[in-house]
Amino acid sequence: MRASYLFLLAGALLCGPALANAPDASLRPEARVIVSTKSASFEAWIEGYKARAQKQGISRRVLDQAFRGVSYNAEVIAKDRNQSEFKREIWDYLDSAASPIRVENGQAALRKHARTLQRIEAKYGVEKEVVAAVWGMESTYGERRGTFNVIEALASLSYDGRRGAFFEKQLTAALQILQSGDIPATQMMGSWAGAMGHTQFIPTSYLAYAVDFTGDGRRDIWSDDPADALASTAAYLARHGWKKGQPWGVEVRLPKGFKSGNASKKIKKSPAEWAKMGVVGLNGRAVKNYGSASVFLPAGVNGPAFLIFDNFKVISRYNNADAYVMGVGHLSDRLAGGSEIQTPWPRGYAPLSFEEKMELQRRLIAAGYGLEKVDGIIGPNTIAAIKAYQQSRGATPDGLPSQDTLHLMRSR
DSSP states (O other), X not given: OOSOOTTEEOOOOOOSXXXXXXXXXXXXXXXXXXXXXXXXXXXHHHHHHHXXXXXXXXXXXXXXXHTTTOOOOHHHHHHHHHGGGEEOOHHHHHHHHXXXXXXXXXXXXXXXXXXXXXXXXXXXXXOHHHHHHHHHHHHTTXXXXXXXXXXXXXXXXXXXXXXXXXXXXXXXXXXXXXXXXXXXXXXXXXXXXXXXXXXXXXXXXXXXXXXXXXXXXXXXXXXSSOHHHHHHHHHHHHHTTOOTXXXXXXXXXXXXXXXXXXXXXXXXXXXXXXXXXXXXXXXXXXXXXXXXXEEEOTTOTTSOEEEEOHHHHHHHTTOOOHHHHHHHHHHHHHHTTOOOOOXXXXXXXXBOXXXXXXXXXXXXXXXXXXXXXXXXXXXXXXXXXXXXHHHHTTSOOOOOOBHHHXXXXXXX
């Protein structure tokens, strides 16, 4: 699968006052020895890897160019090992995935690239809103394509990561991309995990599914022009069975006494059959027959319920987390003019409005916590800052963007 970790989000870099006085480990003699030893061992690993890569058809010229200036990247390893720290509830995740600003920016992107997206939809049969939703989820419509040297990141992960064999396979695929001439080594930038371009393809997925939509002879998913990346995403979804006109899911109402055991992806019925059991659309009628469907309860019987169709599984081939699939699906619905999810989530706390979330972020920045921007999106950096602020005030560091948290900040 791809190296996109959206539900179990990568560890955030917090620069607030809670960390301002932390000792610099790099100044300690023993830390310098560890780093020096690690670097020497990494260099030896590279030489061994180069021999293996040459046996797989990578030329010495490409290897020399790709590894020029590459060194062990401790930041990449730290992110890999801390990625599960910021697990979020599904409702918090979806608040960010389909936030007002992400919807607004997505609709602007649809207008700006309307001609390209219409051509992509016509060729691959994947709705433009779905392609745009993946783009929005993966790189905020091209704003965050990644700043890591992909070869350095993948080499570091291959040498010292938790899944060395997986990342070495990605490293070899990245070198094959360089050898094909699609991108120079100096321009192959991506995420810390080696995901690349506007829609964050890992190298093996790139080799299998990337397309040259512009016809310039290169599959350029890194360019400021997103055409190749967006077409590649549509090609990927189409190859995995996307059905145009079929929703990922439809919000439904459950009958009283509905047995949660019937909410399983293994149990499929037609919408008419579900309606006979009392599972109906929010309008009280049977959901349109888009094909067989399963009942999906992402927060249990006390939260929203959905009938999910085959396209749910297709999106999951891009990222297998249910939260990610819902994020793409719900964002695509909103980009097409659909409504927010109607049934309340069982949050257990009073949530903030979009404007209040931005106020919270502004207050965190004013208090010295280093957030990148005020955008109302509660990602891992904001969660980490909330936790640090709560801890500094003697409150439970739950990281929740709640009314209680904002009240605490207003009472400072």
